[in-house]
Amino acid sequence: MHNTIRSPRRNRSHRNQGFFAPSFGNIINEILNSPLNDVVKETPKRHTRPAANIIKTENVYTLSIALPGVSKKDVQINIDKNRLTIKSSVEENSDIKYKLREFNYANFERVFKLSDDADIDNISAKFEKGILNISIPTIKEAGPTEIKIK
Amino acid sequence: MNTNNGIIGIEPISRFMDEFFNRSISDIVGTDLMHDSPSVNIIEKENSYELEVAAPGLEKTDFNIFIEKDHLTISAKKEENKEESQDVDFKRREYNFYSFTRKFRLPDSVDRTSLEAEYKKGILKVVVLKTPEAKEKGPRTIEIK
Incomplete structure (x- = not known):
């Protein structure tokens, strides 16, 4: 249920890592999975x-x-x-x-x-x-x- | 790519550009500051979730959207005109949305068979419906006794 999803593209893209941290995709997953949070404040970018x-x-x-x-x-x-x-x-x-x-x-x-x-x-x-x-x-x-x- | 710094015709000056101001163009072009994966807003409505993918400059035929098991995948691929792209002299490049993939894990409350999309004003709007059960439950306020 809480698996890590990584887009294949992001894994390939080495120059992108500093900008969109690799964990970024995970944050979105958590957001959709948890009904109670107020995520707007915590959005990293x-x-x-x-x-x-x-x-x-x-x-x-x-x-x-x-x-x-x-x-x-x-x-x-x-x-x-x-x-x-x-x-x-x-x-x-x-x-x-x-x-x-x-x-x-x-x-x-x-x-x-x-x-x-x-x-x-x-x-x-x-x-x-x-x-x-x-x-x-x-x-x-x-x-x-x-x-x-x- | 031409990164000749001597003939930059346009340069930012305001405080909004602080992060770039002391960098040369070669630091900016093709570095980690470029947006090449579109930003996404997700709006929850009573009966649905709406994803707004900020991907300007594309055609609706460039997108590929599908649900597979618990994942919603949104991708785009636009062929760059080769002749054109060779001649294009980017003095600054902060975005490039020609090719990307973003994946989202769907919560249980989303109906896997529902999926609608629309491309307007550079925004791809993807709508997934909530399941009937999720609609019934909905968000509610808990009274403090």
Whole structure:
């Protein structure tokens, strides 16, 4: 009944151990098995800061923020000089009874500093399948310049 | 993968980024800080349990969900476009949900034959029903005499 379950993937993944401790799967099992606990407080990892990927292509940086379950209308994107702020501030429904809560992106703020070559007048954003993609074009490829010795 | 630190166009500055701020990109990309197993919320309702799997960016056909004996297994596998992935220059990579498996042991109160799923806004919602016995018992308050 209280066997250890380990996902095969997790066993393979050596680089992951520090983040999701190997016992993590067990905690979930215990939660589902015990009717009386208040597990929310004891959840070892709770993600409230959405993860971001940044991809560079030739003329555009794409900042992709993982916002599963978040509605477009709840997200604000602001640019102030070279600061790009993405945030959400939503009142939570306190009636929901969580047996386990590993994520909650109702309230967050992430701020990024854009480099000088970011074309801040032409930034665009699109929300798709729980991912907010923000495209930041670069003004031009600065590249290394060779200085000739006279 | 290009880990050239010299041309990072975007860098975090707020207190929300403290843990990353003093690291170079090569410390971040592909290290243990990356989310590559989705987080899960479990909500108990009167007649069911709802699992919310935070796995944005996938298609519903990428998922595989099944109950086998006492285990509920949720996995996903998305083929990365090879040509594309070779050219993709990640300056930061905090998540990658293309391939994962999470397993849950079901309590006795779950009906093994019930299983429904829906993928919306990057959340896979998996619903399992409680057995009729579990419903009758339900949570209750015990009066102190």
